[in-house]
Amino acid sequence: MKVLSFILQKEFRQIFRDKTILAMMFAVPTFQLIILPLAANFEVKNVNVAFVDYDRSTYSQELLNKIASSGYFRIVGNTISYTDALEMIEKNEADIILEIPNGFERNLVREGSQKVNMAVDAINGTKSAIGGGYLMAVLADFNSSLDVNIKSPKSSTIATAPRIDVTYSVWYNPLEEYKYYMVPGILVLLLTLIGGFITALNIVREKEIGTIEQINVSPIKKWQFILGKLIPFWIVGIIVFTIGLTVMYVVYGIFPKGSIPVLYLFAGIYLIALLGFGLLISTFSNSQLQAMFVAFFFMMVFMLMSGFFTSVDSMPAWARQISNLTPVTHFITVVRLIVLKGSGFAQVKMEFLYLVIFALLLNGAAIFNYRKTS
Amino acid sequence: MKQLFSFIRKEFYHVFRDKRTLLILFGLPVVQIVLFGFALSSEVKNIGITVFDNAHDNNSEQIINKIKASPYFLFKAPVKNYADIEEQFKEGSIKCALIFPVNFAQELARSGRAQVQIIADGADPNTATILVNYLTAIIADYQQQLNPTARLNYQIIPEVRQLYNEEQNGSLNFIPGVIALIFMIVCTALTSVSIVKEKELGTMEILLVSPFKPIMVLIAKAVPYLILSIINFIIILLLSVFLLHVQIRGSLPLLFAESILFIITCLSLGLLISNVTNSQQTAMLISMMGMMLPTLLFTGFMFPLENMPKIFQFISYIVPSRYYYIIIKAVMLKGLDFSYVWKETLILTGMSLFLLTVALKNFKTRLQ
Numbered sequence: 001m002k003v004l005s006f007i008l009q010k011e012f013r014q015i016f017r018d019k020t021i022l023a024m025m026f027a028v029p030t031f032q033l034i035i036l037p038l039a040a041n042f043e044v045k046n047v048n049v050a051f052v053d054y055d056r057s058t059y060s061q062e063l064l065n066k067i068a069s070s071g072y073f074r075i076v077g078n079t080i081s082y083t084d085a086l087e088m089i090e091k092n093e094a095d096i097i098l099e100i101p102n103g104f105e106r107n108l109v110r111e112g113s114q115k116v117n118m119a120v121d122a123i124n125g126t127k128s129a130i131g132g133g134y135l136m137a138v139l140a141d142f143n144s145s146l147d148v149n150i151k152s153p154k155s156s157t158i159a160t161a162p163r164i165d166v167t168y169s170v171w172y173n174p175l176e177e178y179k180y181y182m183v184p185g186i187l188v189l190l191l192t193l194i195g196g197f198i199t200a201l202n203i204v205r206e207k208e209i210g211t212i213e214q215i216n217v218s219p220i221k222k223w224q225f226i227l228g229k230l231i232p233f234w235i236v237g238i239i240v241f242t243i244g245l246t247v248m249y250v251v252y253g254i255f256p257k258g259s260i261p262v263l264y265l266f267a268g269i270y271l272i273a274l275l276g277f278g279l280l281i282s283t284f285s286n287s288q289l290q291a292m293f294v295a296f297f298f299m300m301v302f303m304l305m306s307g308f309f310t311s312v313d314s315m316p317a318w319a320r321q322i323s324n325l326t327p328v329t330h331f332i333t334v335v336r337l338i339v340l341k342g343s344g345f346a347q348v349k350m351e352f353l354y355l356v357i358f359a360l361l362l363n364g365a366a367i368f369n370y371r372k373t374s
Numbered sequence: 375m376k377q378l379f380s381f382i383r384k385e386f387y388h389v390f391r392d393k394r395t396l397l398i399l400f401g402l403p404v405v406q407i408v409l410f411g412f413a414l415s416s417e418v419k420n421i422g423i424t425v426f427d428n429a430h431d432n433n434s435e436q437i438i439n440k441i442k443a444s445p446y447f448l449f450k451a452p453v454k455n456y457a458d459i460e461e462q463f464k465e466g467s468i469k470c471a472l473i474f475p476v477n478f479a480q481e482l483a484r485s486g487r488a489q490v491q492i493i494a495d496g497a498d499p500n501t502a503t504i505l506v507n508y509l510t511a512i513i514a515d516y517q518q519q520l521n522p523t524a525r526l527n528y529q530i531i532p533e534v535r536q537l538y539n540e541e542q543n544g545s546l547n548f549i550p551g552v553i554a555l556i557f558m559i560v561c562t563a564l565t566s567v568s569i570v571k572e573k574e575l576g577t578m579e580i581l582l583v584s585p586f587k588p589i590m591v592l593i594a595k596a597v598p599y600l601i602l603s604i605i606n607f608i609i610i611l612l613l614s615v616f617l618l619h620v621q622i623r624g625s626l627p628l629l630f631a632e633s634i635l636f637i638i639t640c641l642s643l644g645l646l647i648s649n650v651t652n653s654q655q656t657a658m659l660i661s662m663m664g665m666m667l668p669t670l671l672f673t674g675f676m677f678p679l680e681n682m683p684k685i686f687q688f689i690s691y692i693v694p695s696r697y698y699y700i701i702i703k704a705v706m707l708k709g710l711d712f713s714y715v716w717k718e719t720l721i722l723t724g725m726s727l728f729l730l731t732v733a734l735k736n737f738k739t740r741l742q
Contacts, residue, residue, distance in 0.1 A: 038683050042500055043500075045681070092700070108530070115532075115533050117532075121537050122537055123539055137507075143529045146530075166513055169493055170495075170502050171495060181498050289658060293394070293398050297398070297401075304414060309414065311418065313469070314415060314417050314420060336497060340497045343466070
């Protein structure tokens with residue numbers, strides 16, 4: 001016990017001595033947590049529609065007004081030809097072309113139906129799916145209002161056709177604001193970067209400077225050494241997490257709906273797993289450069305696979321397996337569930353189990369892999 | 375000239391000796407392309423859904439079967455009461471729920487109107503919107519099926535075409551972005567250590583006392599990475615075409631020319647970092663940690679630039695990868711020619727020249 005307290009004392013001194021590391025650990029994440037959510041807004045608004053009207057009739061104008069007033073669209077040109085509109089898509093000035101053919105109104109009134117062409121720039125999947133969906137909805141709405149407007153002898157059939165009205169409500173984020181989704185995710189990401197990188201660099205640094213040999217010849221045991229490295233960074237991580245939660249509340253007004261102790265319990269276990277991972281990397285590498293590269297590589301994979309950007313559900317089965325094998329995935333899920341939905345411990349106990357297993361495995365491997373002889 | 379060649383040869387030895395860095399140079403892009411291409415996509419599918427069916431009649435069963443058959447949804451066991459829906463949301467096992475009222479079929483038959491309610495998990499707003507769209511479409515389809523003869527007397531039928539992406543490949547958007555990201559990080563990081571390494575090892579002194587000009591040193595440092603990056607680009611293109619089935623629509627020579635231009639921009643940036651720093655670690659920190667975030671944020675492939683605050687949009691104009699992303703998207707995915715991207719090309723050329731000049735200016739011929 002006494003040995004351990006001496007090691008701890010040494011580690012803390014090293015941390016507090018280096019002002020750049022201190023700044024990197026506390027100031028950078030706070031700053032990033034304030035800045036990043038401003039940029040990470042995936043809301044689809046102002047979809048640019050190039051309205052190509054070859055008909056120039058009352059109905060086509062009505063349709064144009066309806067689209068313009070729906071709030072989702074910005075009409076970026078309507079006196080043009082299809083070629084011009086395509087040019088606008090090529091230049092990224094328009095997202096959707098709606099082409100009203102010649103004879104639109106005449107055919108609509110005489111034959112009861114008329115096709116219009118809709119061309120969507122489909123490179124950006126989300127934008128095309130949502131923008132296209134909105135436009136279809138506006139068209140459907142326009143269709144039902146047409147029946148009322150055009151007097152027709154056979155209009156009685158429509159009243160008898162059964163109709164299912166769909167109402168919907170959006171829970172947990174009724175205004176559909178992106179900050180609720182991104183801020184908890186970014187918090188996890190920052191904690192991951194701090195925990196993963198700084199510990200990965202730590203032991204390697206002792207190797208580079210040569211001080212590890214002094215520790216190796218001392219009677220310090222392997223577990224004492226690893227624990228001595230773990231505890232200080234664990235405390236740092238918890239402090240960063242606390243700062244993060246405060247920023248989340250003060251700047252973005254998001255207060256966890258669920259229990260805060262449960263949140264900390266998860267953060268604690270997650271940090272242990274993560275620090276174990278950083279230590280494991282450092283036992284494998286010989287220079288800080290290598291450690292950094294390897295940590296960078298894994299962080300990248302973790303980040304992309306964790307469901308932070310894109311939903312894990314939509315991944316192919318093999319990718320979901322990989323995603324399941326990264327601790328970040330489970331922690332992001334848990335933080336989002338607890339903060340946004342107020343889930344209790346019972347509802348997320350599986351994730352807890354996962355994190356505990358990660359913590360045990362990674363730290364076990366780090367202790368096993370750390371050699372006192374070189 | 376001969377001097378330059380032997381110097382370049384020396385640099386190649388350095389690069390090939392360091393197997394781990396080589397692995398990063400070629401391994402990282404491959405892994406990223408595969409991950410982005412296969413695992414990440416903007417598509418929404420396999421989403422957990424549950425049903426709270428108060429009606430248990432023919433109509434509700436038929437709608438449920440339709441949902442079960444849809445590839446977009448993963449049907450979870452139906453719930454028995456309202457509270458269970460919330461429980462499942464809290465477990466994170468579903469992202470939407472469909473509620474049928476009692477007497478759904480009777481209402482539909484008698485008054486011709488019935489209601490269903492969708493509850494979507496708004497934590498992820500875009501997914502919620504897309505899910506509601508899917509479900510509404512399924513129900514509308516069912517309605518049509520119920521009564522095939524009844525249709526609106528007047529209707530506009532949209533015929534939708536997906537430009538540039540007929541097969542709706544959800545990862546298409548990411549591929550040019552990843553290419554830009556890889557060059558920006560890998561090229562910059564690798565060159566940024568190259569000169570500073572000589573400073574650290576002390577071999578810089580030998581270089582300085584030799585009759586070699588600073589510009590030659592910079593060129594010799596950059597050439598190996600330029601060649602390796604071009605090979606890298608070829609690998610990435612091959613992977614995109616044969617593994618991810620991305621169609622290259624534009625002219626290949628133009629694509630190569632633009633990519634080489636962008637690689638040169640990144641290399642110049644790396645050289646500049648290398649000249650102004652004194653340790654490998656600082657150089658790495660700046661080029662990886664420092665560049666990573668702005669590149670990811672301001673390239674425009676991941677986070678939509680148009681939603682950002684004005685100040686961020688302004689910053690994005692100085693990030694080179696932003697222009698390269700526009701160019702490569704236009705040339706590779708849309709098949710446009712040079713006349714559409716000359717402005718971006720000009721900006722990148724200007725940036726390269728500027729960075730190279732500053733790097734050369736900062737090349738210190740004296741030891742401190």
